[in-house]
Amino acid sequence: MKKLIIIPAYNEEANIEKTVTAIQRDAKDFDYVIINDCSIDRTREICEEHGYNIVNLPINLGIGGAVQTGYKYARKHEYDMAVQVDGDGQHDPEFLNIMAEYIEKNQVDMVIGSRFIEKKGFQSSTARRVGIKFFSWLIKGLTGATITDPTSGLRMAGRNVIALFARDYPKDYPEPESVVAVLRKGMTVREIPVVMHEREGGVSSISPKKSVYYMVKVTLAILIERIRKY
Amino acid sequence: MNIRIQIIVGIVVILALVVIVNMIRQKKLELRYALSWLCVGIAVLVLDCFPQLITWLSWKVGIASPVNMLFFFGFCFSLIIIFVLTIAMSRMSIRIKELAQELALFEKEKKEADN
Numbered sequence: 001m002k003k004l005i006i007i008p009a010y011n012e013e014a015n016i017e018k019t020v021t022a023i024q025r026d027a028k029d030f031d032y033v034i035i036n037d038c039s040i041d042r043t044r045e046i047c048e049e050h051g052y053n054i055v056n057l058p059i060n061l062g063i064g065g066a067v068q069t070g071y072k073y074a075r076k077h078e079y080d081m082a083v084q085v086d087g088d089g090q091h092d093p094e095f096l097n098i099m100a101e102y103i104e105k106n107q108v109d110m111v112i113g114s115r116f117i118e119k120k121g122f123q124s125s126t127a128r129r130v131g132i133k134f135f136s137w138l139i140k141g142l143t144g145a146t147i148t149d150p151t152s153g154l155r156m157a158g159r160n161v162i163a164l165f166a167r168d169y170p171k172d173y174p175e176p177e178s179v180v181a182v183l184r185k186g187m188t189v190r191e192i193p194v195v196m197h198e199r200e201g202g203v204s205s206i207s208p209k210k211s212v213y214y215m216v217k218v219t220l221a222i223l224i225e226r227i228r229k230y
Numbered sequence: 231m232n233i234r235i236q237i238i239v240g241i242v243v244i245l246a247l248v249v250i251v252n253m254i255r256q257k258k259l260e261l262r263y264a265l266s267w268l269c270v271g272i273a274v275l276v277l278d279c280f281p282q283l284i285t286w287l288s289w290k291v292g293i294a295s296p297v298n299m300l301f302f303f304g305f306c307f308s309l310i311i312i313f314v315l316t317i318a319m320s321r322m323s324i325r326i327k328e329l330a331q332e333l334a335l336f337e338k339e340k341k342e343a344d345n
Contacts, residue, residue: 035334057334061327069331076335171327 004079005032006070026093037066068169075166083156109187113154113194121195150176177221
């Protein structure tokens, strides 16, 4: 089984070494690829000095476009599984092995790491939990599937989902929307309990000002995803 | 409408048409996208030469004041052009994204082949 970790990086000169070292230590069965989203700091130089596996985008595409490049890479090199890991230290690499095992054993198309099954670790703020509950309820109503943590960034994709995401992936705030796309394709999605940490560095991409845009955009995207023709 | 404003409008429109055609000639503007602007220019020129057409047309569509009809149609036309441009822009941004991704992956492959 070929397994790939996708690391989107935009101006991550401070974190990229730590992230890659942690992956090489804790997720030995995984290959990794850094997608440098046209960083304007020394991300590229640092990676090339260390001989890291890096793909350099010629223009800044934003998070969705960068991650999609990773899925395209995974499809091109015929990986069986791909997972996105950000450089902010929220996700424990130890869960990657558990998720990969789960996919292999149960033959599902996608596994999501959910904070809200065992309710351990960092549980996010109340406001965010309300938003997440809303998306969870919306997805349940539209597809019938129970997804307790649709905004989780810890998601491992099997071959079918890699192919789908390589073809079509949202530009920004992709998590809830792409779960619905996967479900609509008739693929199987399962959740397993994980523990997440509070982020170590950097800030969330969803500031209070952007949260209104986030809620509206993601809600609309989910609704449109539901009525899309395949 | 008096003859003076008719002449001024006529000159401005002809100048605009010349600029547009010249830009198409220099390949700064694609004929595809300039076509609608050329059509507007010609339509305005025709109405400028025969202002009684406006009165006749507004009476036909049932708008009391000819000026209102001009504003209304002008507004609708602007909206259509803007919308068409939004469609073109969305398509382009998708294409640019695909190109950038392919280029990055291709460059990566080439580098690996070179080593």
